[in-house]
Amino acid sequence: MRVLLTGATGFIGRHVLDALQQRGIDTLTLGRHRPPGDGGFIQADLLHDDLALRLKGCEASHLLHLAWYTEPGQFWHSPLNTDWQRASQRLAQAFIAQGGQHLVAAGSCAEYDWSLGLCxxxxxxxxxxxxxxxAKNATRLQYETLCHRHQVRLAWGRVFFPYGQGEPVGKLLPSVRDALLGQRPAFAINTEARRDYIHVSDVAAAFLTLLTSPAQGAYNIGSGQPVRLAELIKHMAEELNQDPFPLLNLSVDRQDEPPLITADINKLTKLSWCCHTPLEKGIRAFKLKNLNPHIN
Structure with a gap:
């Protein structure tokens, strides 16, 4: 088994790479920048390079494709999404052409109709x-057609709301932390909304499960336990010994935001995966590891 991993320097990818290395799985990373460590690396710009040429002879049996454009606040409607859709198609074609047999890719809960709440x-x-x-959903459809044609196994992991060490500035938890510490102005949040937050280490474990099992089809990657954003703010404030009310008092009921987004995770748990990090523990570790760069 040799895994080709994209997005290894990203928020989720760093944790996935650590998990692969801890398991002793032969891993090649593919991207513009080499991640830390001594593993194999193929330098390539996925958006522009000839991926068939880059992957020729790499002998990867499994592809774990995580790379995408994810700039906070920008990625939702960026035209770069269609660029990544095309690049993902070319990547899958190149992987299969060099003999690949098992493809796992990161989808998103954003593929669902959010008005329905439980996904x-x-x-x-x-x-x-x-x-x-x-673009994520279109990529999945393209992958299904391609993998069926070439008899390649496909597992598609729809990630819900990951958080944890290395989370980009501009995402909700880092923004809440900075506001509580007075490092940015307090801002309005729909505090009654409930969202399915999952620690990034559990996301990484889920992708390893999809990679090392005979899983096929779409799988939700979430905790299955939605939390009110007001409770999330209170947990963070307690860890920081700060007053949550400057944020809670700015609560706003946004009619365009669904009150609930959560995952049905029964399908994934049948593969013997489970969440190991409760929200309180995850926020505690997140707070420590992001505030103090010397804590590993």
Whole structure:
């Protein structure tokens, strides 16, 4: 088994690469920048390079494709989503051409119709409201056709709301932390909304499960336990010994935001995967590891 991993320097990818290395799995990373460590590396710009040429002779049996454009606040409607859709298609074609047999890729909960609240892989309508969700869903459809044609196994992991060490500035938890510490102005949040947050280490474990099992089809990667954003703010404030009310008092009821987005995770748990990091523990570790760069 040799894994070709994209997005290894990203938020989720760093944790996935650590998990692969801890398992002793032969891994090649593919991207513009070499991640830390001594593993194999293929330098390539996925958007512009000839990927068939780059992958020729790499002998990867498994592809774990995580790379995408994810700039906070920008990625939802960026035209770069369609560029990444095309690049992902070329990547899969190149992987299969060099003999690949098992493809796992990161999808998103943004593929679902969020007005329905509870998202189930085989029941909930796919009606993405953003260009990001549309491009992810289109990529999945292309992968299904390609993999069926070449008899390649495909598992598609729809990630919900990951958080944890290395989370980009501009995402909700780093923004809440900075506001509580007075490092940025307090801002309005729909505090009654409930979202399915999952620690990034559990996301990484889920992708390894999809990679090392005979899984096929779409799988939700979430905790299955949605949390009110007000509770999330209170947990962070408690860890920081700060007053949560400057944020809570700015609560706003946004009619265009769904009150609930959560994952049905029964399908994934049947593969013997489970969440190991409760929200309180995850926020505690997130807070420590992001505030103090000397803590590993």
């Amino acid at each position: 189930c892989e085989d029941e909930t309508a796919l009606n993405p409201a953003s260009l990001y969700g549309q």
